[in-house]
Amino acid sequence: MRHDETFIPKAVRDMLDARRYPQQARYLVAAMEDVQAGFGYVPAEAASELARYFSLDEAKIAAWLRDASGAFRAQPLGRHVLRICQGPICRTRGGKAMMEEVRKVASGKSGLTVLASHCLGACDQAPIAKLDEERLSGHGDETISALVLTAISNINGEDGEP
Numbered sequence: 001m002r003h004d005e006t007f008i009p010k011a012v013r014d015m016l017d018a019r020r021y022p023q024q025a026r027y028l029v030a031a032m033e034d035v036q037a038g039f040g041y042v043p044a045e046a047a048s049e050l051a052r053y054f055s056l057d058e059a060k061i062a063a064w065l066r067d068a069s070g071a072f073r074a075q076p077l078g079r080h081v082l083r084i085c086q087g088p089i090c091r092t093r094g095g096k097a098m099m100e101e102v103r104k105v106a107s108g109k110s111g112l113t114v115l116a117s118h119c120l121g122a123c124d125q126a127p128i129a130k131l132d133e134e135r136l137s138g139h140g141d142e143t144i145s146a147l148v149l150t151a152i153s154n155i156n157g158e159d160g161e162p
């Protein structure tokens with residue numbers, strides 16, 4: 001849904017007024033959580049409004065949005081969400097390289113959001129990824145990277161991309 005350019009800043013101001021956050025930087029995270037809960041992500045216009053309200057540098061908020069922890073998103077989620085475990089076991093067993101490879105492959109693909117994930121609770125099968133609700137782990141001759149890349153390819157096929 002498209003909104004006019006004043007919709008998001010006004011909605012954020014209304015939320016801040018309703019929540020009565022003191023204009024202190026320590027309330028930024030709570031306010032960002034509210035924004036993300038409302039919009040599903042933190043739009044750039046909302047980040048600007050938060051920066052104004054809390055008298056913070058917009059670059060600081062942009063840095064939070066880029067944070068690999070994935071707590072906040074600067075873009076709405078795609079139709080499919082691929083979570084790649086970046087827990088300590090998975091990272092040392094190839095999860096870090098897989099994240100870099102997948103981000104390159106998935107860059108610019110519509111309908112897919114790639115997120116770093118905390119431990120997915122299956123360390124014995126590391127490295128692990130999860131596409132929507134389906135867990136992907138390497139077994140037999142299939143490596144986890146191949147499974148993930150196949151899953152991305154299938155998504156592209158659904159969306160009519162080559």
Ligand code: FES
Nearest residue numbers: 085087090120122
């Ligand atoms: S560290 Fe990846 S599943 Fe635990």
